[in-house]
Amino acid sequence: MxxxxxxxxxxxxxxxxxxxxxxxxxxxxxxxxxxxxxxxxxxxxxxxxxxxxxxxxxxxxxxxxxxRAEPFAELAAWTERYRALWAERFDELDAVVDDLKRREKKKKGEPTR
Amino acid sequence: MTDRNDGTTLELPSDQEILITRAFDAPARLVFEAVTRPEHIRRWWAPRSRGEMTACSVDLRVGGEWRFAMQAKNGMNVEFYGTFREIDAPTRIVQTEIFAMFPDVVSVVTLTLTEKDGRTTLQSRVVYPSKDVRDQVIASGMEGGMRESYLQLTEVVRSLA
The missing domain is CATH 1.10.10.10 (Winged helix-like DNA-binding domain superfamily/Winged helix DNA-binding domain)
Known part of the structure; x- marks a missing residue:
């Protein structure tokens, strides 16, 4: 490596x-x-x-x-582990953002006084 | 660059940097809220497969401190903290980041949110104090073999002192 x-x-x-x-x-x-x-x-x-x-x-x-393919595959696998952590975080962040969008829509949908 | 179907890319733009990019289907102000409010951060920063978040505080003002901690499934407590240097809601934050085990190693994170047609591209650019530190962060991957990686990092840090 x-x-x-x-x-x-x-x-x-x-x-x-x-x-x-x-x-x-x-x-x-x-x-x-x-x-x-x-x-x-x-x-x-x-x-x-x-x-x-x-x-x-x-x-x-x-x-x-x-x-030779091996060292390049190794390099890719090495960065992939760290990238995968952020990919997992962002997948869960998607759900958070969706909830915020829904909340905003609901607020806008409410009649204003 | 690594790019799998999940849309998160990782680039190494220079010897001391990591750049992570991901698009979200929401306006920047909502993504900004999701990444700066503790009640939301608690839901995503510690992915379920990896562990549980044990501390989360954010004092979102210039000079204010943030602190995240997670109990990893392998038993390790992983804690990060830092200070906000620039805040330009909802598009940009510059903050320091310190891994609690190595308080002398200070990285600088620049988060940018770019909105276009209702979608937001998040970019997190981390500048590490050296190439060795950056490489150890990637190598650790926050999972199995983490302890070994941290031991290696200790040596790197010692050699920098």
Whole structure:
């Protein structure tokens, strides 16, 4: 979890991850698309690989990188627990707000003296 | 962003923030009332599946204090309190928020209610004193494993001191 967040905290690494969301890419292609020098891209990819965010496979003469789903699923599950608390609260708040609406309607419906 | 069918979204707009958004089918003045009056807060702040609210006080004026506490089903007492910094009914409140177990960690919550065509979008933006604190709050999730999370948070807070 912490490794995932740390890996994504660097802006160029995040750009690489976002690019890889569209599908696997070779190092040269990533470098070209993001206008980053190839050694820099290789360094970032090594970090992402170390954190388990990407996997690499050789295709002909090239090394092709792709995202691994697991750490992203973990990240989603992690924020989901906290979000779910607020979702539950707001579901109950819906009922409160409905009661207030009904009360207001009733008041307006009463004849004024 | 996580967005499930229940309409509550959570975003992390920066390293130190959490932004929660939800729409309600009511005008802003009613949502404002529901989130500021203790008799209403008691009905929603502690979701039934999680525990029971044991304290709820709101002194709704600038400089006034608020305090919410809940007895969680795992036996823990969870208490939050803070002070109102800005009140602009029924659209905006800025308040501090402190988790009673760690009184040195002060977060700032900005609540905004935006009404359009009779519906109101509620946004709660919390700015934590550091990324570590923010991450621990999310990780705790206010449920199972909470104690462990709080122990971790203690360490984070210690390291900040």
């Amino acid at each position: 912490i490794a995932t967040l740390a890996a994504l905290a660097e802006p160029n690494r995040l750009r690489i991850v976002e690019l890889l969301r569209d599908g696997p890419r070779a190092v040269g292609e990533i470098s070209e698309r993001l206008a980053l020098r190839q050694p820099q891209v290789s360094k970032h990819l090594a970090h992402l690989k170390g954190a388990g965010l990407v996997a690499v496979r050789p295709v002909a003469q090239q090394r092709v990188y792709q995202l």
